[in-house]
Amino acid sequence: MNRAGHRPRRLSALAPAVALAALAAALALPPRPAAPASPPAPRGTGGAVVSGDAYATEAGLETLAAGGNAVDAAVATALALAVTFPEAGNLGGGGFALVRLPAEGGGWELASLDFREAAPAAATRTMYLDDAGEPVPDASLIGPLAAGVPGSPAGFHALHARHGRLPWPRVVEPARRLAASGFVVGPHLHRVLSGARDRLARFPETAAVWLPEEGAPPPVGTRIALPALAATLAAYAGSGPEAIVAGPPAAAVEAASRRHGGVLTAADLAAYEPAWREPVVVGAYGWRIAGMGLPSSGGIVIGQTLGMLERRGWAELPRGGAGRAHLLAEAWRRAYADRYLLGDPATTGATAAELLDPAWLDARAASIDPARATTSRTVGDRASERAAAGAAEGTETTHLSAADAAGGIVALTTTLNDLFGCALWVDEIGFLNDEMDDFATAPGRPNLYGLIQGEANEVGPGKRMLSSMSPTIAWNDGPGERSGEVVALGGRGGSRIPTNAVQVLLHLIVDGEPLQAALDRPRLHHQWFPDRLDAEPGALAPETAAVLERLGHEVRVAGDAAKIHAVRRLPGGTFEAAADPRGPGAAAVLEPAPSACCGLGGAEPEREPRVQSHPGARP
Ligand code: DON
DSSP states (O other): OOOTTOOOOOSTTTSOHHHHHHHHHHHTOOOOOOOOOOOOOOEESSEEEEESOHHHHHHHHHHHHTTOOHHHHHHHHHHHHHHHOTTTOOSSSEEEEEEEEEOTTSSEEEEEEEEOOBOOTTOOTTTTBOTTSOBOTTTTTSSGGGOOBOOHHHHHHHHHHHHOOSOHHHHHHHHHHHHHHOEEOOHHHHHHHHHTHHHHTTOHHHHHHHSTBTTBOOOTTOEEOOHHHHHHHHHHHHHTTHHHHTSHHHHHHHHHHHHTTOOOOHHHHHHOOOEEEOOEEEEETTEEEEEOOTTBSHHHHHHHHHHHHHHTTGGGSOTTSHHHHHHHHHHHHHHHHHHTTOOOTTTOSSOHHHHTOHHHHHHHHHTOOTTSOOOGGGOOOHHHHHHHTTOSOOOOEEEEEEEETTSOEEEEEEEOSSTTTTSOEETTTEEOOOGGGGSOSSTTSOOTTOOOOOGGGOOOTTOBOOBOOOOEEEEEOSSSTTTTOEEEEEEEOTTHHHHHHHHHHHHHHTTOOOHHHHHHSOOEEOOSSSOOEEEOTTSSOHHHHHHHHHHTOOEEEOOOOOEEEEEEEOTTSOEEEEOOTTSOEEEEEEOSOOOSOOOTTOOOOOOOOEEEEEOOSOO
């Protein structure tokens, strides 16, 4: 999206010079107070893993130590999450993976896999509306009618089949073992189960496992084994996704869905196929940034943001000042307006190429007034703006990252949408998602994340719902001292994921912050509607917030940031892993590098994992 040598547009055409001078002084106000510091990210030379849960990170690390590559480690981590992190880890949901691996014959291979859920064959545009056309409360959020066809079983397998190195059963084994022998309920799991009690209690199947103590979750310290899930994982290890999508687990899903008013069938599961998609790659600040394309909006929103910021000289403005915050808000306002056009790549109203077209980004960046917030009401999407100008053309999730000693790196985000998905637990597969709420289920009405979405994202059989998940890999291939540095990041937080991921990226690539500090720093968010700039406590000094209010922004202090996890490979070959201190998360590195490969039953090389957990220090 960036043309090499692009110069930031001059601001003088947009505001009088006098006003600019006064504003420049106000915009250079001191940065916000320092964030509470986490310990620095651990470092090692054998690889790195970060995920939402310590058991899962340990599974990834074990896989690296057994000679697995980053893909093996990522898949092993994701499968372990499906056992020990039931709020978001899953076999009953979906997600996206981005990989960058050493290519045969030199160079790098970049690929992205879409294993996003799809609408069941029986889905209709009006399935969440009553006879009067009004949304039926919770219909797209609770119970199996809210569930899309799970993409994870076929997705994890396809990712491994194309890019993994260890035998498949070896990659599934840590998850199977955790399900069979059990894992201990920690404070985080206990807390989220307690918080979701009312939703979970609606389904006896769910309550039997997760609310066994007279309607209360298992106490902290309880060991939970999930034998039916262990049997599913054993069968999956033996014969791949068929064991799930064409076997007893699919029949169990169909039966549970029918019992509770859903339309999901075993045939839906059997028909699902993951899709390899072209990653969205942009250049900014001397880095290449690869993101997920449709049906995720993540790569496009991040690419548009970086394109607008670079054009308007964001990096030259003072850190922590109102000028940077204003430009971020204005760029996001425009990027989320364009998001309105997006949906399944088969029905989308715009493509990544159109929205990242340099001429479009020039126009978008030029429309930012440095002295005034634009009201969201006056910002249309690309199609409506073009039409107005007379032109011819007519929002619970978990992220993990893994890196191996050969330079391979993976960013993988997977989700059930809401915490514990639609709240219906099926013993053989785990929680079913409520991803259907990511469609525009009631046109013009905000979804779970307040996102207003367009016709391209209406419900239709087989369609994939638009996502905000943003697995991202950025690398520096310039000539400087950071040449060869690679970062893989992503996160949870619905519509906040792209804005939060891009801020972490900017802290790293523009401001050169240490990895953990870049995650710790309080963040901002704007998503077009509501027309409001959300700031985490500490993100804006009071006088900076006052300047932004004078510019016309409604500033709301709110602690609901996304949670971003990241791994990084430094130019010398050292790895770092860092979890978001907002928790939960566990980051670990491997030391020393594993020796060549070993298969199932191979002796594990000596290793010294350093796991750093964040149990959720901040709410
Ligand atoms: O795909 C999406 O954009 C959402 N279903 C992601 C949900 C999410 O991040 C929930 N986590 N807090």
